[in-house]
Amino acid sequence: MTDSQTQSAPVVLCQNVQRIYQQESVPVYALRGASLAIEAGEFVSLAGPSGSGKSTLLNVIGGLDGFDAGEVTVGGTNLGALNAAELAEMRLNKVGFVFQAYNLIPVLSARENVEFILQLQGVSSQERQERANGALQSLGLGELGDRRPGELSGGQQQRVAIARAIVTEPVLLLADEPTANLDSKTTSELLEVLQQLNQQQGMTIVTATHDPIVMSYTSRQVAMMDGEIHQDSAMAT
Amino acid sequence: MLGTLTLLFNLSLRNIVRYRRRNFFLFAAIAIAVGGTTLSNSLIRGWQVDMLQTAVSGLSGHMKMQAPGFADDPSLQHAFSAGTSIALDPQLPIVGIAKRINLPAVISSERETRGVAMIGIDPADEGISLYRDFEIAGETLSGPEDGRLLIGKALAETLQTKVGRRVVIIVEGADGRSRERGYRIAGVFDAPMEWSETMLAFTGLEALQQALGTQRLVDPITELSVVLQSDEDRPQAAAQLVRQHPQLVVKDWRQMQPQIAEIVDLVDATMVIWFFLIMSALTFGLVNTLIATVMQRTQELGMLRALGMNKQLLLIQVVMECVGIMIVGVVAGLLLGVALVFALGDGIDLSAFSQSVEAFGMSTLLKPVLTVEDLLLYGGLSVLVGLFASFFPARRALKISPLMAMNR
Numbered sequence: 186m187t188d189s190q191t192q193s194a195p196v197v198l199c200q201n202v203q204r205i206y207q208q209e210s211v212p213v214y215a216l217r218g219a220s221l222a223i224e225a226g227e228f229v230s231l232a233g234p235s236g237s238g239k240s241t242l243l244n245v246i247g248g249l250d251g252f253d254a255g256e257v258t259v260g261g262t263n264l265g266a267l268n269a270a271e272l273a274e275m276r277l278n279k280v281g282f283v284f285q286a287y288n289l290i291p292v293l294s295a296r297e298n299v300e301f302i303l304q305l306q307g308v309s310s311q312e313r314q315e316r317a318n319g320a321l322q323s324l325g326l327g328e329l330g331d332r333r334p335g336e337l338s339g340g341q342q343q344r345v346a347i348a349r350a351i352v353t354e355p356v357l358l359l360a361d362e363p364t365a366n367l368d369s370k371t372t373s374e375l376l377e378v379l380q381q382l383n384q385q386q387g388m389t390i391v392t393a394t395h396d397p398i399v400m401s402y403t404s405r406q407v408a409m410m411d412g413e414i415h416q417d418s419a420m421a422t
Numbered sequence: 423m424l425g426t427l428t429l430l431f432n433l434s435l436r437n438i439v440r441y442r443r444r445n446f447f448l449f450a451a452i453a454i455a456v457g458g459t460t461l462s463n464s465l466i467r468g469w470q471v472d473m474l475q476t477a478v479s480g481l482s483g484h485m486k487m488q489a490p491g492f493a494d495d496p497s498l499q500h501a502f503s504a505g506t507s508i509a510l511d512p513q514l515p516i517v518g519i520a521k522r523i524n525l526p527a528v529i530s531s532e533r534e535t536r537g538v539a540m541i542g543i544d545p546a547d548e549g550i551s552l553y554r555d556f557e558i559a560g561e562t563l564s565g566p567e568d569g570r571l572l573i574g575k576a577l578a579e580t581l582q583t584k585v586g587r588r589v590v591i592i593v594e595g596a597d598g599r600s601r602e603r604g605y606r607i608a609g610v611f612d613a614p615m616e617w618s619e620t621m622l623a624f625t626g627l628e629a630l631q632q633a634l635g636t637q638r639l640v641d642p643i644t645e646l647s648v649v650l651q652s653d654e655d656r657p658q659a660a661a662q663l664v665r666q667h668p669q670l671v672v673k674d675w676r677q678m679q680p681q682i683a684e685i686v687d688l689v690d691a692t693m694v695i696w697f698f699l700i701m702s703a704l705t706f707g708l709v710n711t712l713i714a715t716v717m718q719r720t721q722e723l724g725m726l727r728a729l730g731m732n733k734q735l736l737l738i739q740v741v742m743e744c745v746g747i748m749i750v751g752v753v754a755g756l757l758l759g760v761a762l763v764f765a766l767g768d769g770i771d772l773s774a775f776s777q778s779v780e781a782f783g784m785s786t787l788l789k790p791v792l793t794v795e796d797l798l799l800y801g802g803l804s805v806l807v808g809l810f811a812s813f814f815p816a817r818r819a820l821k822i823s824p825l826m827a828m829n830r
Binding site for chain 1: 725735
């Protein structure tokens with residue numbers, strides 16, 4: 186499938202995805218045939234209690250975890266056909282990640298953290314700096330680019346993580362419990378940032394959460410239970 | 423790719439600084455190991471150089487020319503002309519040439535009799551031999567015509583004689599008959615090597631020639647010793663001498679002192695083995711600490727993989743950090759080693775063990791010798807050890823699953 190053909194196709198397409206973990210030879214079904222299609226420009230929350238499979242599905246979509254059955258396509262790429270190196274390449278170029286624990290590189294400044302991912306992509310020095318500064322400024326961090334993560338608040342660190350995730354202009358932004366470590370005020374500010382990215386730049390965002398506040402900011406809520414899609418607001422309407 | 427490597431290099435440097443307390447102890451361990459090994463190896467190298475110098479200066483020179491048959495029958499009947507010319511290529515510079523008569527003899531005082539080597543010399547030529555290091559009580563030989571005797575302090579004590587007294591020396595003359603002649607002792611020498619004090623007796627070359635008679639040759643000598651500027655020139659110089667004087671036997675110091683030659687050869691291997699032993703012991707600690715560093719950063723390294731850093735780049739980053747730590751430690755160690763060598767520049771006095779050290783062909787003052795080649799060798803080997811040590815943490819880092827790391 187070529188890029189031109191995928192323009193009208195869903196950014197994410199999961200069909201009957203199964204993920205089975207072996208715990209002391211006992212199979213544990215993390216995903217039991219989950220199917221989900223996410224169109225470009227959607228802001229989707231995957232919600233559910235612990236063990237519902239929301240994080241597993243997010244990881245499978247992001248190419249961080251494999252799957253045992255079904256089919257997963259991200260940005261037109263069939264993840265089942267990729268080896269580890271190709272998955273890394275796909276993550277680098279197509280997916281932006283925002284983690285619960287920020288996961289910034291502590292020895293790099295905020296700007297360098299954002300530039301780092303561009304450098305892995307082989308972007309030239311000048312373009313790198315321009316794009317990193319642009320991403321930081323768009324998130325209100327223009328003045329804090331030289332600070333290291335340890336010198337930033339949790340909310341600021343998560344904004345840097347978002348800047349790092351969006352600076353590569355990915356087809357998909359995945360956020361795993363992005364506000365779990367933040368207070369309610371910072372949570373609201375961060376969700377507004379994500380909402381703006383979605384509404385103003387058309388960024389496709391999928392976030393795993395169990396926080397109703399997060400769900401309230403998303404345009405589509407997918408509820409998971411026991412490894413299956415239990416409820417999908419898109420289907421309900 | 424260059425930009426990515428620069429990034430990884432910067433990242434590695436900052437990580438080294440980041441764990442500066444732990445890395446300080448690593449640096450210190452590496453520096454002490456490298457510095458200590460540098461010092462010990464410089465002493466071994468000094469021992470090697472000393473043995474080589476002692477071997478060369480102990481009358482043999484780098485090469486010695488003798489008449490055929492002299493080794494089996496050391497007498498003036500196996501002599502050759504002192505006019506024998508030595509002409510080596512200019513790129514094989516000669517420090518000096520000494521012409522001698524060197525014959526077995528018996529020396530007697532009123533009280534004792536001993537066997538010695540009776541050596542007729544031109545004192546002006548002997549700046550290349552152990553003669554130059556003699557501390558002489560009394561008078562030195564004035565020239566080749568001086569018919570007085572110079573004997574060692576130990577021999578003088580054995581013979582219970584002293585400067586100004588006479589001794590009798592019996593040595594075979596040019597006609598094959600024993601010549602007995604009285605010699606007045608001009609001086610008694612104190613030598614760094616005790617064997618030379620007991621075994622050698624010197625007199626003027628021309629005086630000895632006259633005393634022994636000259637059957638066939640006008641100006642007979644039994645040996646011609648050549649000292650070169652560098653031992654590396656020896657094989658080429660010896661080959662040239664063999665071509666120029668096919669009627670003579672040319673032997674180098676290695677042929678004359680094969681045991682010393684073997685020890686000198688062993689020293690190079692010993693130094694490398696010793697260095698590897700020390701560094702191997704260090705490697706265990708290094709590997710352990712580096713693995714702990716990787717384990718501590720599992721989440722961070724997993725995050726890098728999650729963001730799309732491939733395994734090769736992750737491997738390079740871990741190796742860069744390990745080798746970086748090694749390089750800093752090694753540079754500090756080499757500086758420490760150089761400082762220790764300078765501190766010991768005057769050498770270690772081994773005179774308390776003079777008999778033992780002489781058995782190894784050494785003088786009693788051991789001076790450390792440090793060469794640029796040795797420093798480069800230690801530096802290079804250390805980086806190799808660092809690369810080897812980095813393999814284990816790097817392998818551990820490559821096993822980190824981004825998913826598992828994220829879930830920690």
